[in-house]
Amino acid sequence: MPDTITVTGLVATTPRHLVTSDGLPITSFRLCSTLRRYDRAENKWVDADTNWYTVTTFRQLATNVVGSVAKGQRVVVTGRLRVREWATEDKHGTNVEIDADALGHDLSWGTAVFSRTVAASAAAEATQSGETAGHADAGDASEAVGDGDAEPGDELAAARAQRATEAALPF
Incomplete structure (x- = not known):
């Protein structure tokens, strides 16, 4: 062991x-x-x-x-x-x-910024299904939700884009 x-x-x-x-x-x-x-x-x-x-x-x-x-x-x-x-x-x-x-x-000594990586296989699957590797969809989703003049259907599209982004991530 x-x-x-x-x-x-x-x-x-x-x-x-x-x-x-x-x-x-x-x-x-x-x-x-x-x-x-x-x-x-x-x-x-x-x-x-x-x-x-x-x-x-x-x-x-x-x-x-x-x-x-x-x-x-x-x-x-x-x-x-x-x-x-x-x-x-x-x-x-x-x-x-x-x-x-x-x-x-070691955060006892300073701060760090975390950026999640997308596995190559998940990115390839997302590309084949017509989506991007996840980063653009997440940005589009936040822009659609963050706009004050968004259409009522945009929130649903943003939620779908966010779920697709999370599904493409390896864990």
Whole structure:
């Protein structure tokens, strides 16, 4: 059974994104996490040791991470922990890796704006049924409802457009 871990920390390297020959998107970066505690004797905050992790994301999460996360930002990562020993002729060590299931900005340190992505299959289905990928319909719906001089039937059309937009989204 894999160990699940949640870590808060600082993105220490620029996220590296690649797509395998099979079309699998992968994004990885190094994450540092330092425990801070208040030392009452010295009347100040002190840092403990820093833990280093390699965070790896796959599929849609990898695509979203490369477009959302940058070096120096504080994040929260949840995923499967893997600890691996390694050795070469003259060195040896331990790699601590997290295969991320979820990742987001740590809102204890700032604010973020969320933009929902539309899966490629849902966008293709919406296009085939004569709709757009969802963003234009949502905008049209809000404009129709927001107009003071809208026709009585526009509200019904706006509600239908909103439902079609939500149906095209992956979850």
